[in-house]
Amino acid sequence: MCEGEKMKETNGKEIPKTLDICGVTFHVEITDKINGDGVACEINYKDNKIYLTKKEAARYSINKVLQTLIHESLHAIDRYAIYFEADDKNTYEFCTKIRSTQLIQLFKHNPQLLRMLNHVCKYKEEYDNVLFRKE
Ligand SMILES: [Zn+2]
Numbered sequence: 001m002c003e004g005e006k007m008k009e010t011n012g013k014e015i016p017k018t019l020d021i022c023g024v025t026f027h028v029e030i031t032d033k034i035n036g037d038g039v040a041c042e043i044n045y046k047d048n049k050i051y052l053t054k055k056e057a058a059r060y061s062i063n064k065v066l067q068t069l070i071h072e073s074l075h076a077i078d079r080y081a082i083y084f085e086a087d088d089k090n091t092y093e094f095c096t097k098i099r100s101t102q103l104i105q106l107f108k109h110n111p112q113l114l115r116m117l118n119h120v121c122k123y124k125e126e127y128d129n130v131l132f133r134k135e
Helices: 003-007 054-059 062-080 089-109 111-122 124-131
Strands: 018-021 024-031 041-044 049-053
Touching (some): 024 054, 024 062, 049 062, 089 111
Antiparallel strands (some): 018 024
């Protein structure tokens, strides 16, 4: 059903410029200045940026970019919403990878959840007051 979409390359066009995570605006920047070796994406809490390598942004399918952005978003949620700090970085990265993949799988296999999410997005103001108490 989604064959065409699966093959679609991003070419950087589909990548959002910003993400609002826990009320913090993160700018998504396509760059070559990522510190870690072989890392495709990185979140920086000092300048509120999510870095994605140029190479990966050009090569990745929408599905992979989505997975990467959700992966980095989960890191920010852990930090800002549950104040979680991992002792074992490798295990934490592995768990984050599993969570992002499974979250996407959940929505892929349950499009009714996406329809509900679209509805909530459409009436954002109304639902924000119910779901999140902004202090
Ligand atoms: Zn990570």
